[in-house]
Structure formats: C-alpha cells, structure tokens
Amino acid sequence: GQNIDQPTEMTATEGAIVQINCTYQTSGFNGLFWYQQHAGEAPTFLSYNVLDGLEEKGRFSSFLSRSKGYSYLLLKELQMKDSASYLCAVSRLSGGFKTIFGAGTRLFVKA
C-alpha cells in the first residue's frame, strides 16, 4: 500500500518563511507533486520533483529525498493569499502512472 503524511494545519505570519513537510511510503515511486488548493476551488499545480534536491520557483521551493521518502515545500515572503491547503501527492507506477494525494496541510497566514 501507500502512505502519505503531512501536518494537518500550520499557521505563519505574513512576510515569514514556512516549511511544510511530507513523508511517504509507496512502491513504484516516480515523483512527488505539490498542489495548492484554495477553499472552494480546484487544486493547482505548484511543483514536481523526480530527482533528489531542491527546485526553486519564485517564492516557492520544493525538496525531495527519495532515499528518505521525504519532501518539503518552502514558501518565502508569505502573503495573505498563500492561505490555502497544500497537498503533497505521489506519482507511482501501478498499471500506469497514478497520482495519490495526501490529506493536505491547511496553512493560515496571519497579519
């Protein structure tokens, strides 16, 4: 089976940096996604890591360690609009590639 763990909720201050961690256990691992989902809206793609290391994209960075089954999403210079759920999702090969989503981390950004 597969298991994806991430914190349920986090709170951070506008302008600060926050790191959202995700650990996973799965067979056939191909890569790891981060999606953002604002309340009442569909998820939108943020990042996809296949290789170990850090990938930076503007204020958002994502890190992957395949050997440790670990990823994090780093958000810098937090803005109020970053208040959303952040979904860690694993791409795995199982009769075709499938994406399995974690439960998500709800981030509250306060002034």
Added chain:
Amino acid sequence: SAVISQKPSRDICQRGTSLTIQCQVDSQVTMMFWYRQQPGQSLTLIATANQGSEATYESGFVIDKFPISRPNLTFSTLTVSNMSPEDSSIYLCSVEEGTGSYEQYFGPGTRLTVT
C-alpha cells in the same frame, strides 16, 4: 495548459436517483481521471477514464456505482448511481496533457449534495 469545464457545477439530489457529471477539455488529452473530495479531506482517485475502453477503477469503487464514459479525447462523463447521503462530495475531473510531465489540471468540480 488545458482548460477544463464541468457540468453541473452543483446539484442537490434525492437518494436513490442518479446524476451524470460531464467533463469537457479544450484540447485532446490521453489521460483523464475522476476524483472525489469529501468535505475537509483530500482527493481520492475513483477511476482512470480510458478512451475506447472501460475505465480502470481504484479499490473501493465499482463500475455499477460509478459508470464512466470516454467517447473521445476531449470528453468524459461520470455517473453517480443510486445515490445515498454518503455520496455527498465534490467530484473533480482532471487531465494529464501528456507532454512529458505528469502534472494534472483539474476541472472546477461538481458539488453534489444527496438528501
């Protein structure tokens, strides 16, 4: 990126009835998926909609309850059959564009309430 629309955006249905949700994409895509997201929870994959063949269902989901059609590369439907209040959820379709990455683009979702 692909633009995806879903109909209806929301509905309130009586138990025992069925609802068909439509998903339309503005470009041809190989992979289409149907997810369910219950209030406050993450997305659960229901099935992969395959063009020209039967859908591939995940554990816990069966064709009789969630029949899926995929008549072409831009359209799919999901039917929620013989509904009960436990089927109240948001149903989302998504696509992979098949451009070498596996990122998915999601439709706006259909909010279903079963009374």
